[in-house]
Amino acid sequence: MIKKRISIGQIVLGIIMVLLACAVIIPFLLILGVSFSNEQDIMLNGYKLIPEHFDLTAYKYVLQNPRDILQAYKITIIFTIMGTFLTVFFTALIAYPISRRDMVGRNIISYMLLISMLFSGGLAPTYILNTRFLHLNNTIWIYIIPSLLSPWYIFMMRTFFSQLPDSIVEAATIDGASQIRIFYKIIIPLSKPVIATIAVMTFVGKWNLWYESLLYIDDYTKVSLQYFLQRMMKNIALIKEMNDMGMSMSTAITIPSETARMAMAILVAGPILFVFPFFQKYFVKGLTVGGVKG
Amino acid sequence: MKEAIIKKSGKIRRRGGKLAYQGELWGMAALPVLWFIIFSYLPMFGITIAFKNYNYRKGIFGSEWVGLKNFEFFLKSNDMLIVVRNTILMNALFIASLTICALLVAIFMYNIRSRKLVKALQTSYITPNFVSYVMVAYVVYAVLNPQYGIANQLLNKLGIGGVDWYSQPKYWPIILTIVHVWKAVGMRSVMYYAALMGVDETLFEAAEIDGANKVQITYHILIPEILSIIVIMAIMDIGGIFRGDFGLFYLVTQDSPLLYSVTDVVDTYVYRTLMESNNVSLSTAIGFIQSVVGCIMVLVTNFASKKIDGDLGLI
Structure with missing residues (x-):
């Protein structure tokens, strides 16, 4: 009897939660739907989740000249892979020494990291530093170097390292191994879980960068994919405004501005959106790796 | 047995040079520490700009001091x-x-x-x-x-x-x-x-x-x-x-x-x-x-x- 009552409750609960999940996902599907729609249908009836007429005009229009989007993809792939690798490497490189309890001055480094979490110089001094002194503007390094290290990740990795049994390092030291050797021969292979978590979090963060382009990049061949999409929002609006002012009615028909915009969003965000669910467990792991304490 | 090894290792480390060991650790930490000094601490000193009237041509050091004028301006503004x-x-x-x-x-x-x-x-x-x-x-x-x-x-x-x-x-x-x-x-x-x-x-x-x-x-x-x-x-x-x-x-x-x-x-x-x-x-x-x-x-x-x-x- 009890079992039956629970199962009905389970079904109701399940339906509510699945509907909620649909509500979360549907906005993305709306963009997908619009991108495959016919521009005239949109003009008449507005955006629809399910296209009235399946139409690839928007994609054809966007991919007519794929050079720009491919360039943005190239730049983003380069700085995401390079940035993720360098971030993980340098995070481990500082996390290992400060995980050694007998390191002289490890507290100085820990406090240095803590203060940098609490206080920052702010946007303007950072902007002056990056542009006037380091000249990182209009280079791909702007995506990699200023965001290279995060105290959060360092503390996360240090906590993991310090939980590894001490005897491993001690035993290796007897054999005369240098600390650098111990670091990459023993510590790194043992730390795959935390490295994977930080790598995945950095990867997602880098892939989604756009602020750096907004602030530092004037050269359109070096903008990130997300910022490229952002400019598309503005550019197509511009083209549309010109059409609305009655520049020429013929182009208003030939430029599928609404559907093209959404097609661009799908081309930019689509591929990676299918990869992200596989990243989920690393994110969840990152949440539960607590113990940041200094 | 394990303890013996650990004790021994402590001795070896001391003999092999505590300084070398510390040097290795600091050698690893050096670059990241330098990064924090440049990207986290230099901008903090850049806060002096707030007390100046920054001019792109004159730079941070050349721009003249204006005291708390910038703070006053913001705090009094709508x-x-x-x-x-x-x-x-x-x-x-x-x-x-x-x-x-x-x-x-x-x-x-x-x-x-x-x-x-x-x-x-x-x-x-x-x-x-x-x-x-x-x-x-x-x-x-x-x-x-x-x-x-x-x-x-x-x-x-x-x-x-x-x-x-x-x-x-x-x-x-x-x-x-x-x-x-x-x-x-x-x-x-x-x-x-x-x-x-x-x-x-x-x-x-x-x-x-x-x-x-x-x-x-x-x-x-x-x-x-x-x-x-x-x-x-x-x-x-x-x-x-x-x-x-x-x-x-x-x-x-x-x-x-x-x-x-x-x-x-x-x-x-x-x-x-x-x-x-x-x-x-x-x-x-x-x-x-x-x-x-x-x-x-x-x-x-x-x-x-x-x-x-x-x-x-x-x-």
Whole structure:
């Protein structure tokens, strides 16, 4: 009897939660739907989740000249892979020494990291530093170097390292191994879980960068994919405004501005959106790796 | 045996040179430490710009000192009141809504028996967390576009008539709160869910026998059990109450000046002062105030969370 009552409750609960999940996902599907729609249908009836007429005009229009989007993809792939690798490497490189309890001055480094979490110089001094002194503007390094290290990740990795049994390092030291050797021969292979978590979090963060382009990049061949999409929002609006002012009615028909915009969003965000669910467990792991304490 | 090895190793290390060992460790840490000095500490010294009238040609050292003029200008301006009010009110709305929604989602999830379903649901709830605010802005645009958007289609069908969303400030506190919850609820509910899974089931077995229903058990046993985590998360959020989420307030609103009266926050204001008004010194001064207040907030909230649970807190 009890079992039956629970199962009905389970079904109701399940339906509510699945509907909620649909509500979360549907906005993305709306963009997908619009991108495959016919521009005239949109003009008449507005955006629809399910296209009235399946139409690839928007994609054809966007991919007519794929050079720009491919360039943005190239730049983003380069700085995401390079940035993720360098971030993980340098995070481990500082996390290992400060995980050694007998390191002289490890507290100085820990406090240095803590203060940098609490206080920052702010946007303007950072902007002056990056542009006037380091000249990182209009280079791909702007995506990699200023965001290279995060105290959060360092503390996360240090906590993991310090939980590894001490005897491993001690035993290796007897054999005369240098600390650098111990670091990459023993510590790194043992730390795959935390490295994977930080790598995945950095990867997602880098892939989604756009602020750096907004602030530092004037050269359109070096903008990130997300910022490229952002400019598309503005550019197509511009083209549309010109059409609305009655520049020429013929182009208003030939430029599928609404559907093209959404097609661009799908081309930019689509591929990676299918990869992200596989990243989920690393994110969840990152949440539960607590113990940041200094 | 093991202890003997460890003891021996200690001796070897001492003989082999403690200095060499320390040198190796510091050698590894050197580059990252240098990075922190350049990218974290040099900008802190750049705060001197706030006390000067920065001129691109004269540089930091050549520009003349103006004392507290920049601070005075901001603190006496009307913008200050608007920007600070927006930042704090919007963040307060976010914190309250996210806490309630994530808690509800977590409790519902906790009551679902099927692990597979829970995992599938979590995956969909977390998806918005992975996309950039550029994409979020597209999604919001697809809903709110005045001509073609879904929202106005619905309103028209109901006979209420469409709204020109991007020029009507009054709707935006709600819109931005929904967007924020939509983006963050997955992650936060996973945290609460993990805490709920840690609650000892024997605690409410007795209550179940006594005939307590699910709601009573949730209210009287489950929530009190994870209350400290809920409060700590909220307190940590309060620590950041003076920081606006730039992507949300800049991109999702399409940076529409008509909405500034409710959507302009400290971060967007600092950005515009620097990039649009080109007033480097004023921007630095506002950033400095934000940093100081933010730092105080984090320290206070950190102290508070330690009072609740000694193991938690940042420092």
